[in-house]
Amino acid sequence: MGAKGEETRARLVRATRALMEAQGYSGTGLNQVLAESGAPRGSLYFHFPAGKDQLVGQALAEAGREVGELIGSLSGSPAGMVRDLLDTLGDRMEQSGYTKGCPLATVALEVSASNEPLRRLCADAYADWQRALAELLVREGRDPAGADASAGTVLALLEGALLLARVQRSRTPLDRAARAAELLLA
Template sequence: MGQKGAETRARLLDATQELIESGGYFGAGLNQVIAASGAPRGSLYFHFPGGKDQLVGESVRRAGGEIGQAMDHLAATAASTEEFVAAVLEWLGERLEESGWRRGCPVATVALEMAATSDPLQEVCSEVYAGWESALRGMLAGRPDAGDLAVTVLALIEGALLLARAHRSREPLRSVGRRIATLLR
């Protein structure tokens, strides 16, 4: 694929990511993706012959990878697990607030809407969450409860993002951060 094709594909993924983060799977209609990306309709089917599920799946995987990279960066600069979790919550809060409370988790809405009806999308959501759990487990290495604690911390963060978005407030993230710090002690 040439540079122009790669740029068109990236624009389609960017538009889809933005639409699914703000409106979920059903908020990312193909006509909306085409309009938001400025790409010709034929390009959508050329780059994503599997249709909307392929487009959304790749977008979720890509967005999950971006968040995973941010987590890796924060992990590398944190002096402790508590500091790492606080930094992740702060970063997610900034991301959410700067987007006008539209960009919560790029996986949650798709998982809620599609996990029961689309095996490929369920698998992508599971893969992304498993990657984030693994990063958390890595930060908790050496603890006998690292696996359970990683799942608990991720679930608390996901719930806090949902509440922060619903309340248009970072307070749920701060509250969960305090509880996680207690759990990690």
């Protein structure tokens, strides 16, 4: 595939990511993805012959990798790393007018009981994030079992805070989560 084809494919995935995060799986139609991306209809089925689920799967996988890389890039104290992660995601949420939060959560909640391949993709991304958080904690001197348990708790805290912040249109839940992470990770 040439550079033009790769750019068209990337535009389709970017548009899908943005729309799915804000509107969910059912709220996002392929016509809307095409309009948002500026891609011709034929390109959609050329790049994603299996249709919407294949496109959404690619968008979720890319979003999952992006957050995993963000987690892996953090440094400092464990509590400081969690605060930095919450600040980064909070800035992103605020800049979007609270239409964005966790890039997986909107779709994950919607498809978890009805679409096994997409549910599995979300579960795998969350597991990768937990592993990345645990690796940061191990790097900072925690034992692996304790690090994994703490990472799971931090991930749950982070996801809940993002949901509450989005619903309340306020960073207050993120600030509270950061303070709770400080206590947990002290």
